[in-house]
Amino acid sequence: MDRVHPITAAVYFAAVILITAIVQSPVFSAAALVCSVCYALCVNARTALKMLCVMLPLLLMAFSVNIFFNNQGSTELVKLPTGNCLTLESLLYSAFTCAAAASLVMWFVSINRCLTSDKMIYLFSKILPYLGLLLSMTLRAVPAFARRVKQTAAAQRFVGNDIYSGKPMSRIKSGVRVLSAAVTDSLEKSVYTARSMKYRGYATAKRTAYSVFCFTAKDGLILLFTVICIGVIIASFTALGAEYRYYPSVLLPFNAADIAADTAWLLLCLVPTVSAFAEKTVRRER
Numbered sequence: 215m216d217r218v219h220p221i222t223a224a225v226y227f228a229a230v231i232l233i234t235a236i237v238q239s240p241v242f243s244a245a246a247l248v249c250s251v252c253y254a255l256c257v258n259a260r261t262a263l264k265m266l267c268v269m270l271p272l273l274l275m276a277f278s279v280n281i282f283f284n285n286q287g288s289t290e291l292v293k294l295p296t297g298n299c300l301t302l303e304s305l306l307y308s309a310f311t312c313a314a315a316a317s318l319v320m321w322f323v324s325i326n327r328c329l330t331s332d333k334m335i336y337l338f339s340k341i342l343p344y345l346g347l348l349l350s351m352t353l354r355a356v357p358a359f360a361r362r363v364k365q366t367a368a369a370q371r372f373v374g375n376d377i378y379s380g381k382p383m384s385r386i387k388s389g390v391r392v393l394s395a396a397v398t399d400s401l402e403k404s405v406y407t408a409r410s411m412k413y414r415g416y417a418t419a420k421r422t423a424y425s426v427f428c429f430t431a432k433d434g435l436i437l438l439f440t441v442i443c444i445g446v447i448i449a450s451f452t453a454l455g456a457e458y459r460y461y462p463s464v465l466l467p468f469n470a471a472d473i474a475a476d477t478a479w480l481l482l483c484l485v486p487t488v489s490a491f492a493e494k495t496v497r498r499e500r
Contacts, residue, residue: 215227215253215257215324215328215485215486215489215490216257216327216328217493218328218432218433218436218489219427219428219429219430219433220329220333220334220336220337220427221337221429221433221437222429222433222436222437222440223328223329223333224329224333224337225437225440225441226436226437226440226485226486227321227324227325227328227329229440229443229444229482230246230250230321230482230483231318231321231322233444233447233479233482234246234250234314234317234318234321235314235318237447237451237479238310238311238314239310239458239466239475239476240306240310240458240466241458241466241476241479242314242476242479243310243311243313243314243317244310244313245476245479245480245483246313246314246317246321246479246483247313247314247316247317247320248483249480249483249484249486249487250316250317250320250321250324250483251266251316251317251320252487253320253324253486253487253490254320254321254323254324256486256487256490256491257323257324257327257328257490258323258324258326258327261323261326262320262323265319265320265323266316269315269316269319273312273315273316276308276311276312276315277308277309277312280304280307280308280311281300281304281305281308282294282298282300283298284298284304284307284308285298285299285300285301285304286301286303286304286461286462287301287302287303287304287460287461287462287463288301288303288462288463289301289302289303289463289464291305302464303460303461303462303463303464306460306464307460307461324486328486331349331350331354332350333427334349334350335347335349335350336425336427355400358400359396359400362396362399362400363392363393363396366392366395366396366399367392370388370391370392370395375387375388375391375392376388377389377392436485436489439481439482439485440482440485442478443478443479443481443482444482446474446475446478447475447478447479447482450471450472450474450475450478451471451475454470454471454474455469455471456469456471456472456474456475457472458472
């Protein structure tokens with residue numbers, strides 16, 4: 215998906231993120247988790263592993279809090295010392311809710327790789343030019359500030375302000391100095407950027423737009439497939455009777471509508487991973 219047209223990538227990721235957040239069916243959450251993690255590892259394995267390590271304790275904490283304090287459900291498993299009952303429904307709901315939350319984070323990891331700042335500008339420059347500029351500067355500011363903090367910390371280390379060693383209080387003071395210097399430098403460069411844009415006549419006339427992106431047949435097929443899968447999922451839950459339920463008892467029927475919705479969602483989630491493997495295969499053959 216990092217090589218497809220920005221419109222195709224934007225429509226796809228908007229669809230999978232919205233469906234992951236809205237439809238918390240067990241099948242949907244499990245498929246989203248597996249597919250989002252696989253694709254995030256394909257495009258940015260280092261960042262994906264870091265995010266997984268950070269998310270794991272938080273998700274375990276949320277899972278534990280929910281199952282210990284949520285006594286909804288009709289299938290009792292264990293009587294807890296607090297007086298609440300651990301139910302199968304609350305256990306499943308907690309597990310698949312955490313899976314959906316992890317999936318959303320993994321989708322955003324993929325978005326950071328697939329929808330770069332130039333693609334964001336392309337998407338919004340003609341319709342909302344100020345929003346496109348704001349998004350581009352925001353996406354650029356975060357990694358630039360992180361690099362500036364590292365450079366400042368390395369420079370401060372040679373004058374005795376080491377944030378990596380020493381007593382906790384001295385490290386905190388050194389960290390405050392580093393952060394203050396990095397913020398001051400960032401604000402100063404922002405002022406220079408604003409002056410440069412003003413002197414070059416930004417917003418004084420209608421902007422022209424140049425793009426290197428070309429909408430190909432592959433982009434059209436992926437976009438059409440995405441729209442078809444979205445239509446099948448919406449029709450299954452609104453008109454055909456697909457449903458799921460956690461409380462008061464777990465309901466996950468496998469009728470024709472549910473099978474259609476689950477199949478469409480699984481195929482939709484597999485699109486970026488299949489596309490990435492197909493591109494790698496074509497490169498090896500060449």
